[in-house]
Amino acid sequence: MRPPTQTQALLTPRPHRQVVLTIPKRLRAYSLFRRSLVGDLARVAARTVTAAVRATTGEADLSVGIIACLQTHGSLANWHPHLHLVVTDGGFRPDGTFVRWPGWPGHDTARLTEAFRRAVLRLFVRRGLFAEDQAAGMLQWPHSGFHVHAGVGVPEDDRAFALRLARYCARNPIAVDPLEFLARVAVPVALGLDVEDREVVQGGTVGRCRPHV
Template sequence: MIMQGVIKQIFVDNWEKFSEIYKGKIRANISREVDKMINCKSLDNGFIEFKCENCGHIKRVGFSCKSRFCTSCGKKKSEEWSDEMVARLINSKHRHMVFTIPQELRIYFARDRKLLSLLPKCSAKAIMSWFRDLNKKECFTPGIISVIHTFGRDLKWNPHVHLIVTEGGAGEITIWRNTKHINYTALRKRWQKILLDEIGINLKSGKKEFKKLKNKLYKRLENGFYVYGKGEIKTAKQAGKYVGRYTARPAIAQCHQFNIQKYGI
């Protein structure tokens, strides 16, 4: 049996003390989302009232917080997002790809989080440029969904991008051309150049220091930044559900609460 509300109770019991210890280090949006989760379905924030016509019994149900961080609301949002995304996807085979960056670049995205927007932009640009070079007259355009992840399996700061890409594209003349082979060697070098150029353009300071790092990365990583492809996703529905795991899902799933109780992890 899953223990409902365990994660929420941990925050109720410890968030205030935690906030005091790390005062000034917690971003405002994190505090807002935690407060929403703690007060989710609180009657103080409004409620719907139900009354039995026979016995007169009244039941009040508080409004949900609708925060992604909430283990209850986040799960529902994930399911709704996936269903909506499936309806918008091209009915084609898709491929899951991961575009990563070297450790030396992570500090730049930590200092200025606005730079994170470059990750989906540049990874999509790398893919689209490769597709268009297949036939410059046709200028094939694939379907792309990109999701930023800011942490790795060890939960440390590690910005990277997950992408769902159609195995094919629409041309200027041809309605659709299936493309099973994707050249990852070419993508790696394109990804490296496009991202490094964009970071250099968008840096507010330290451009001289970054230029030196840029030259070092080109020498050390001659084959470009690592791009990983996990293989095909056969249906649009499967693609929507798959990418939903990386975006609208709650930060901590309810199923993990059971593990905390049973195994102490």
């Protein structure tokens, strides 16, 4: 992760928000051995969010600031590629004027989710991972498995919270603090999990973390 001074320099003195985008389980395994696909998903997400800001503001020339954090892990270090974006809560006109993204905090995430779903399925067709009829079939799912959450806002003057959010977005699959090193074997001793889940993680921590390296 970047040092705090670099992180602060990347964020303009404007309000920001966290946008989290997830994809359905059916699509996640495709990126396990195609790591470039995760980068493609980030670019699709950035384009989708930028288009949403421009559409809702009615300003087609806005430049939207986006920092993308690619996470490949779930809460148990399982393979769960998803995206955390730190986005300016609006965009900049060519003359530098900042235009706020209207509607906060009640943004239409349903429309944003649908746009992201269609863009990702087009990506899978374009890369030859899906046939067009497969993508069309997934568009008929009543519960798509795609999700966008944009409920965390960052005030422009709260740099400390922005830094904490950036650290959260770039966190590792398993925190180092709960690990105890014994004879070159890392044993998680306190993960805040139920007993059953803790036993699962202890039984395969190294194996679970390996795909995220």
